[in-house]
Amino acid sequence: MSTGTTKLDVVVSDVVPVNELVTRFHFRRRDGELLPTFSGGAHVVVEMRDGDRTRLNPYSLMGSPLDTREYTISVRRDDVGRGGSLFMHRSVKAGLEMVISYPVNLFSLDLRAKKHLMLAGGIGITPFMAQTAQLAGEGGNFELHYTCRTASLGTYADLLRERYDRRIRLYHDDLDERIELDRLLSTQPLGTHLYVCGPAGMINWVRDRAASLGWPPEAVHFEHFAAPQPGLPFDVTLAVSGKTIRVGEQQSLLEAIEAAGVDPPYLCRGGVCGQCETNVISYDGKFIHNDHWLSEEDHRSGWKIMPCVSRFEGKSLVLER
Amino acid sequence: MGITFRKETFRDDFTFRNSPEHIRRFPFPFHEDAYMYAVNIEPHVIGPKGSVLENLIDVDEHYVAEMQDRALVLAEDPLRCQSLPHMTLAGWDLLELLMEQQALGYPEHFTLERDGDRWRWINRPLGIDDTFTFGDTSTLPYGPMEYITRQSQGDFCILDQRDGNLWMDAGMVTTQADWSLDFDIGMNFFEWHAPVPLAHEKGIFVRALKFLTNIQQGKPARRLNWTMTVNPRLDTSPENYHKWGPDRTTVTPENVGDKVHLRVELQSFWRLPRSNGIVFPIRCYLIKMDELVTQPKWARRLHRVIRDLPEELATYKGLTRYRPTLVEWLSKLDDGSATSSGFGPD
Amino acid sequence: MAAKSIISRPVYGTLSPQPGKHHLFIADAEGALAISDMAARAPAGFFEGAEIVYIPDPGGKHVAALEALKPAQFHQAPSFASLLPRLKQTLSNAHMGLRLYLAGTEGLIGQAMQVALEAGIDHTSMQTEHRGSLARRMQCVHCKGITENVTTQPAICAHCGLLLLVRDHYSRRLAAFQGVCINAEDRSEMPPIEEAFP
Numbered sequence: 001m002s003t004g005t006t007k008l009d010v011v012v013s014d015v016v017p018v019n020e021l022v023t024r025f026h027f028r029r030r031d032g033e034l035l036p037t038f039s040g041g042a043h044v045v046v047e048m049r050d051g052d053r054t055r056l057n058p059y060s061l062m063g064s065p066l067d068t069r070e071y072t073i074s075v076r077r078d079d080v081g082r083g084g085s086l087f088m089h090r091s092v093k094a095g096l097e098m099v100i101s102y103p104v105n106l107f108s109l110d111l112r113a114k115k116h117l118m119l120a121g122g123i124g125i126t127p128f129m130a131q132t133a134q135l136a137g138e139g140g141n142f143e144l145h146y147t148c149r150t151a152s153l154g155t156y157a158d159l160l161r162e163r164y165d166r167r168i169r170l171y172h173d174d175l176d177e178r179i180e181l182d183r184l185l186s187t188q189p190l191g192t193h194l195y196v197c198g199p200a201g202m203i204n205w206v207r208d209r210a211a212s213l214g215w216p217p218e219a220v221h222f223e224h225f226a227a228p229q230p231g232l233p234f235d236v237t238l239a240v241s242g243k244t245i246r247v248g249e250q251q252s253l254l255e256a257i258e259a260a261g262v263d264p265p266y267l268c269r270g271g272v273c274g275q276c277e278t279n280v281i282s283y284d285g286k287f288i289h290n291d292h293w294l295s296e297e298d299h300r301s302g303w304k305i306m307p308c309v310s311r312f313e314g315k316s317l318v319l320e321r
Numbered sequence: 322m323g324i325t326f327r328k329e330t331f332r333d334d335f336t337f338r339n340s341p342e343h344i345r346r347f348p349f350p351f352h353e354d355a356y357m358y359a360v361n362i363e364p365h366v367i368g369p370k371g372s373v374l375e376n377l378i379d380v381d382e383h384y385v386a387e388m389q390d391r392a393l394v395l396a397e398d399p400l401r402c403q404s405l406p407h408m409t410l411a412g413w414d415l416l417e418l419l420m421e422q423q424a425l426g427y428p429e430h431f432t433l434e435r436d437g438d439r440w441r442w443i444n445r446p447l448g449i450d451d452t453f454t455f456g457d458t459s460t461l462p463y464g465p466m467e468y469i470t471r472q473s474q475g476d477f478c479i480l481d482q483r484d485g486n487l488w489m490d491a492g493m494v495t496t497q498a499d500w501s502l503d504f505d506i507g508m509n510f511f512e513w514h515a516p517v518p519l520a521h522e523k524g525i526f527v528r529a530l531k532f533l534t535n536i537q538q539g540k541p542a543r544r545l546n547w548t549m550t551v552n553p554r555l556d557t558s559p560e561n562y563h564k565w566g567p568d569r570t571t572v573t574p575e576n577v578g579d580k581v582h583l584r585v586e587l588q589s590f591w592r593l594p595r596s597n598g599i600v601f602p603i604r605c606y607l608i609k610m611d612e613l614v615t616q617p618k619w620a621r622r623l624h625r626v627i628r629d630l631p632e633e634l635a636t637y638k639g640l641t642r643y644r645p646t647l648v649e650w651l652s653k654l655d656d657g658s659a660t661s662s663g664f665g666p667d
Numbered sequence: 668m669a670a671k672s673i674i675s676r677p678v679y680g681t682l683s684p685q686p687g688k689h690h691l692f693i694a695d696a697e698g699a700l701a702i703s704d705m706a707a708r709a710p711a712g713f714f715e716g717a718e719i720v721y722i723p724d725p726g727g728k729h730v731a732a733l734e735a736l737k738p739a740q741f742h743q744a745p746s747f748a749s750l751l752p753r754l755k756q757t758l759s760n761a762h763m764g765l766r767l768y769l770a771g772t773e774g775l776i777g778q779a780m781q782v783a784l785e786a787g788i789d790h791t792s793m794q795t796e797h798r799g800s801l802a803r804r805m806q807c808v809h810c811k812g813i814t815e816n817v818t819t820q821p822a823i824c825a826h827c828g829l830l831l832l833v834r835d836h837y838s839r840r841l842a843a844f845q846g847v848c849i850n851a852e853d854r855s856e857m858p859p860i861e862e863a864f865p
Contacts, residue, residue, distance in 0.1 A: 006538075006539045038538075038595075039595050039597040112406075134595075185764070188763040189763070190761045212687075213686070213687055214686055214689065214764035214766050217792075218483075218484055218792060219763065400811070504806065508675065511675075515835075560808055560809055561809075563829060566848070567854075642852065
């Protein structure tokens, strides 16, 4: 039983700077056919060939699921990250041929909801672009609360206001505008589902307040792809394939495993989906777990690691790969 | 050259038969001389020409007769087709999938023309030529799921995926092996499988669910399941059990070959793109014992499987009453010689 | 409760106080005891945001004990059918954060859950505790009629008269166990009818 996604051969059809940090990329199929249909909240994994390095980063699809002539993603430049967003900003131009995965949805709408309440922070707005388009097309009931640093960094805020008017509420940090979260969460009709996408601190805050105010976890949905963090290089033995590899400072463990010619399954590459979960055979050192998939108990046990986002510091690590 | 559709019935006078070519392509479900549950899921990819896997959605000589039988069941009991309110979008996904696959596999019988959301669907065997707006329910005579599943062989369950589970929230179920959509609709994966013996203890459903929730668009999967039915009756629903149940008392050594049928389900699993749901088509194939034993390997193997089947499974599959008669009849066709591995006839 | 059952058979827990400010209790007969037991573990002021809807036995037992909890609202009803309009109104005006607690007979728990599901509350977020009779609501799979308070195995369908095996297979949507004809294959077989769900 194998999992994983099929690949799509695409060409970059347009590159549009949105503001000082965010650029939008458009993809079409090289063969001119329509792209696969997707659902609001889906992401694709973009393969970036940067010299002899390959990076695979997930980005939410932000176009309307009703239009599959092209896919669009928005990438926020991260000057201190591992370089994926910088590569997109500096090296990806219209006409470049790229490979992306089929869409996968790990943040899908609960269509039973009597109302969809959406909370976005910063670049976390992107999955909601597709979800609002999908819901608007079906006459769905939604309300989006969007927090951004300044009006000029409020990516797509104007567009959303134009499309959906008062269903969009904006909050600007520089004007000291704050979402009245407790009040908002206490006045939603029964059957409302809550969706939150943004920085980790925002997600944790919203989940905590919702739980305290009696929201059941089934009605609270969140998406937080952890970007792999850089760290000290470390060595790993892959017991099944009989290889010893070095994980570089700017490389994730999963990328290093792939670079050695071993291909674990993956979907999100952000510590969420569970596909690349790997058993630890032995270790001497400490794990730096960054995923949202394994339980705390798994983290303490030293038996499992999610190589897409987690790292290791110490003398030796042997994995069942 | 197209398919020649048979005129036949699955009730009353039971004129259902398989042609010799259809006997050869029957999806015999036992790859060895014994049977036990396993997570026997594999990628649903195109198989050899002349097999039921020649197309991913199979249409065969029984198509027209099966669709007529479905219409009769629905006229009697409309609750066999239900969709909870949030499942309409998934119904459109299914309509797209079945129209595309049937038109792709059988262009002489089905044509789909798409111009934006303006679609034209031609189904020649059933004499249908409809133009409608994709996504607009008011342009079809039924809801999208009911419309297309009245024109597609097999039962269909549409599952909503939430909270790490699959929920049976819509379906068209008229050829079921003794389970009730009306009762099970709204249940999760473990609940609707609850009456199945032995498999829960073996952890089968936990592993199967993990696999199914990770099914990706463009990568469907499949498995085979089986049971037996007395008379070629498609509608063996619990609703009508008191009507078809007495059939099980009518098996005699003289009529086994004509009355007892192996019933194989080809189940496939597909991610639906707009709704992020999963559709689970359950395609039912029937073959009477007289037809099955024309392949000596199948006769020998079926004898051994039925003879050695654990009692709980025999009871669950409803074989108890006629198993001794069937085993005795099959034993005469089993000379004890080895069978080759794999499903196909020798 | 049956020693060995199946996964679709509902499992009931013990009521426990949930976070949030609004709490709705629905109970019948001995279900009141489940609420009283929980009250002993509830934080101070818990019942200030609570509504209790109670269907007592004819003698009115336990009513005083529930009133003594001083809930914000207390309502007594003679039957589930009689409280249904009120319950629907309460739920349609309610907000997210309302927590639901159901205690008493399986029939009461199942029917209240059915209404709450339609209002948009997920079944896993409801607290339930079974107290009192094990009598079952049963749906005849053949004629679709519901027979209340089934205590025997097998049982006769009150609508079509078929003799039904009362299965453990349970539907939340219908709030009923499934009844399937027990002698469908040979109607002359008449298994004895025994008390099974006292």
